[in-house]
Amino acid sequence: MKLLRDKVISDGIVLNNQVLKVDSFLNHQMDPVLMQEMGKEFARLFAEQGVTRVLTIESSGIAPAIMTALELGVPLIFARKQKSLTLREDIFTEKVYSFTKQETNEVTVSKKFIHATDRVLIIDDFLANGEAAFGLARIVEQAGASVAGIGIVIEKAFQPGGKNLIEAGYRLKSLVRIAGLEDGQVQFVEVDEA
Numbered sequence: 001m002k003l004l005r006d007k008v009i010s011d012g013i014v015l016n017n018q019v020l021k022v023d024s025f026l027n028h029q030m031d032p033v034l035m036q037e038m039g040k041e042f043a044r045l046f047a048e049q050g051v052t053r054v055l056t057i058e059s060s061g062i063a064p065a066i067m068t069a070l071e072l073g074v075p076l077i078f079a080r081k082q083k084s085l086t087l088r089e090d091i092f093t094e095k096v097y098s099f100t101k102q103e104t105n106e107v108t109v110s111k112k113f114i115h116a117t118d119r120v121l122i123i124d125d126f127l128a129n130g131e132a133a134f135g136l137a138r139i140v141e142q143a144g145a146s147v148a149g150i151g152i153v154i155e156k157a158f159q160p161g162g163k164n165l166i167e168a169g170y171r172l173k174s175l176v177r178i179a180g181l182e183d184g185q186v187q188f189v190e191v192d193e194a
């Protein structure tokens, strides 16, 4: 997606060979026009998949996911990382380990919001090792529902998440794919003029 790639080039900061800082438009301050365009692009990419719900994980996945859900005309659910005071029973739970943050989160979704008949589109901001996406997919599968696809804003293609998700049979679409972050520069996997 050209608009997003341009934004990564102009506003992204390469912190080191592993981490790209995008807190001026995605992870802290958010660019609503860009979010809306990303929602349209995800809706276009998954238009044929019969999506009935969008699922993400708090917090940075919520903005692109809500725009996607708006475009598709379906609800958005976000998995919680903190236990909710009111969410006591009837929850799906999965452990998600973050290599980047070196911590394990127990993520939860109420059983009220995903049903066996659902086709769930998973959306997240970053794909690194795929732990969050696999955790969300396991929640969908716990519900007896099917994963309609996985949409990622920024895939770090030099980490194994994308390859592992495709090998596991998921339909993965990433808006930009980063080949490497060497020498303070963002290298993209391919030029996508969409």
Ligand code: G4P
Binding pocket: 018, 019, 020, 021, 022, 023, 027, 057, 058, 059, 060, 061, 097, 098, 099, 100, 101, 125, 126, 127, 128, 129, 130, 131, 132, 133, 156, 161
């Ligand atoms: P994985 O799910 O693909 O295995 O990724 P990993 O555990 O390594 O990532 C954990 C957190 O770090 C996620 O945010 C993810 O979005 C973020 N992250 C991973 N790589 C990068 C990067 O290069 N740049 C930035 N800015 N973030 C990265 P999170 O813990 O869910 O935080 P948030 O959604 O509340 O912001």
